[in-house]
Amino acid sequence: MDKLAIHGGKPAREALLPPNYPGAIMYGKEEVEGIEAVVRSKSPFRYYGPDLQYKVRELETGMRQKLEVDYALGVTSCTAALIVAMKALGIGYGDKVIVPAITFIATAGAVLCCNAVPVFVDVDESMNLDPNDLERVMDDEVKAIIAVPILGNPCDMDPIMAFARQKGIHVIEDVAQSAGVKYKGRYQGTIGDIGAFSFQMNKVLSSGEGGALITKSSSLFERAVRYHDQGLFRDAELYGITPSGIAMNGQNYRMSEITGAVVLEQWKKLDDIVGRMQAANRAIRDHLEKQQPNMKFRDCPDSDGDIGSSLSMIFPNAQFAAQFNQALNAERINTVLLYGGKPVYSFPQFMNQQTGEKGNFPYDYAFRNPIRYTMDMCPRACDLASRSVWLPISPLLDDKDIDEISNGLIKVYRGLI
Numbered sequence: 001m002d003k004l005a006i007h008g009g010k011p012a013r014e015a016l017l018p019p020n021y022p023g024a025i026m027y028g029k030e031e032v033e034g035i036e037a038v039v040r041s042k043s044p045f046r047y048y049g050p051d052l053q054y055k056v057r058e059l060e061t062g063m064r065q066k067l068e069v070d071y072a073l074g075v076t077s078c079t080a081a082l083i084v085a086m087k088a089l090g091i092g093y094g095d096k097v098i099v100p101a102i103t104f105i106a107t108a109g110a111v112l113c114c115n116a117v118p119v120f121v122d123v124d125e126s127m128n129l130d131p132n133d134l135e136r137v138m139d140d141e142v143k144a145i146i147a148v149p150i151l152g153n154p155c156d157m158d159p160i161m162a163f164a165r166q167k168g169i170h171v172i173e174d175v176a177q178s179a180g181v182k183y184k185g186r187y188q189g190t191i192g193d194i195g196a197f198s199f200q201m202n203k204v205l206s207s208g209e210g211g212a213l214i215t216k217s218s219s220l221f222e223r224a225v226r227y228h229d230q231g232l233f234r235d236a237e238l239y240g241i242t243p244s245g246i247a248m249n250g251q252n253y254r255m256s257e258i259t260g261a262v263v264l265e266q267w268k269k270l271d272d273i274v275g276r277m278q279a280a281n282r283a284i285r286d287h288l289e290k291q292q293p294n295m296k297f298r299d300c301p302d303s304d305g306d307i308g309s310s311l312s313m314i315f316p317n318a319q320f321a322a323q324f325n326q327a328l329n330a331e332r333i334n335t336v337l338l339y340g341g342k343p344v345y346s347f348p349q350f351m352n353q354q355t356g357e358k359g360n361f362p363y364d365y366a367f368r369n370p371i372r373y374t375m376d377m378c379p380r381a382c383d384l385a386s387r388s389v390w391l392p393i394s395p396l397l398d399d400k401d402i403d404e405i406s407n408g409l410i411k412v413y414r415g416l417i
């Protein structure tokens, strides 16, 4: 058997894998030309200018058409999209929002930014929100669920939607990591009340920073537009919406035309990028299933909907996962232990309810059912996060890369088991 690189053997690959920036790494002349058009027009603001190019509006149209929803709104980030979504839904002080125990910090942080508090539910073997754990945290102070398809895999939306309908609460889909992910043939983001997208550097499509939200509801859209633009609703006519005349305070989360120009070109590449990642992911999975059938991966409620951006392997224990991760990196197959192997609620602003605000607002609210967090409240998340290793799948992997990765994974697995 080949000696592992970690023990001084020859690495499975000569070079590191392409960096994990699927959208940015696919930049071409289209993005350059898009930015150039905006700069030449001297009109970098979306609502007016001497020669407005309407890049953000065109992006929104592209999103609406592809996702088959009536409304899309470009914003500055997915964090902004989540905040705008909750503000549109009227969520605020005294409310609770359900967040899965495995997600990026921004999902739970956005809830606090809206003056509500997150309550955490466990994940199932798919490492996404476990619909069977929702009842545990449910009370009449809970106003919404944020479902997060983590690293490319869809959430099990049918039971989540059924639960939400039965309780009369809202569903937001945080698809930041998984643009293009589908559940039973439907794009995620279109199933709940509002879907939130990110175009930050690590995401499937990128402009460095950026985000968007989509909805089918004209009233939610009006509130979202107003919150993202200082309370204004400038394009009502364009959407055929008669403004309700509601007065509300807002923020500035408007997307610039330069960002819009880049995301517009990226949006056109979504199918290509997802198709490449899916093909590479399936090829690696096929190798492994043939040659190492006892290797275990996360479950998926609809594997056709997986965008393939990551291959997640689950090992018998945390020690093995850490060793596997280290040994693979020595083979120049750069894997990661996601979020340090910890649930999101372990961050002190949640765990210790220390927000940096006066009186630890909004945790100071006198909830009828007080907020109590413990480190082990979501045991499956703690367990699975600690013993999983994630291999990012770049859209740029070629056949040679796929062979080297597959062989490297098998080499390390056999070398350590």
Ligand SMILES: *Cc1c(COP(=O)(O)O)cnc(C)c1O
Residues within 6 Å of the ligand: 076, 077, 078, 079, 080, 103, 104, 106, 107, 148, 174, 176, 177, 197, 198, 199, 200, 210, 211
């Ligand atoms: C990246 C990410 C966000 C935040 O996106 P930004 O555009 O960086 O604000 C939110 N939720 C999840 C699940 C993410 O991965």
